[in-house]
Each structure stands twice: as structure tokens, then as C-alpha cells.
Amino acid sequence: MVVGVLKLTLFLPENHSLKGKRGVIKKIKARVANTFNVSIAECDAHDLWQRAVLGVCKIGTDVSYVDGTLRQVVRFIEDMQVAELGEEEFEVLHC
Numbered sequence: 001m002v003v004g005v006l007k008l009t010l011f012l013p014e015n016h017s018l019k020g021k022r023g024v025i026k027k028i029k030a031r032v033a034n035t036f037n038v039s040i041a042e043c044d045a046h047d048l049w050q051r052a053v054l055g056v057c058k059i060g061t062d063v064s065y066v067d068g069t070l071r072q073v074v075r076f077i078e079d080m081q082v083a084e085l086g087e088e089e090f091e092v093l094h095c
Contacts, residue, residue, distance in 0.1 A: 003093040004066035006056040006073065007043070009086030015050050024082050025052050031080065032056070036073055052083070063092055 010028075015021050029040050036058070044053035056073055060066045070090060078085050 001095045002060055002063050002066050003095060004058045004060075004070050005091045005093070006054075006070045007087075007089040007091075008054045008056065008074065008077070009045075009088075010052045010054065010077070010083040011086055012050045012052065012083050018047070018049060021049055021052060025054070027082065028054070028077060028080065032073055032076060035076065036069055038069065038073060051086075063094075067092060 012021055012024055015024065025042055029042075032038065032040050039057040041055050042052055043055040045051045056070060058066045058069045060069075067090065074085065074088060077083070
């Protein structure tokens, strides 16, 4: 079993409230989870208006499939154009 983990930092420069941030993050999480069948959650920077950190996890049997899916998630979020991408951290665990 292969577990792929992605930690993605997003910047929301046009956002001016936590309510606005929640709306953007909720939209991203719903579309990504439905499109790619991954687990996704906000995992840091909960009280910052213009920054969010998302954790995305994909489980599979093939390293290239898991890694490719997580990279597609990054491109998908970038193509949504609702937030600017920051730092990306990929990790693959073999269990």
C-alpha cells in the first residue's frame, strides 16, 4: 500500500474575513474531493484571513499513480483561480 500526502499552502490576497476564507476553502475542498476521490482538510493557519494550509491524502497500490493524482490536484486548484499557490510538500509512504 502506498500513501501519498500533499501539504499545500494557499494565499488569498483579496480576502478580508474568516467567513470569506471559509467559503473559498469549502469550494476547493468539495470540488477536489469529488473530482479526485482524495481526502482533503484544512490543517493549519485556521485563524489567518489570507492564508490557508491544506492537507491532501491519496491511497493506492502504485507510487506513480498516487504521485500523479496529487500533482493533478495541485494543477486543478491552480486552474480554479480562487487562490494563489504557495509552498507544496509531497511525501510518499510505503506501508
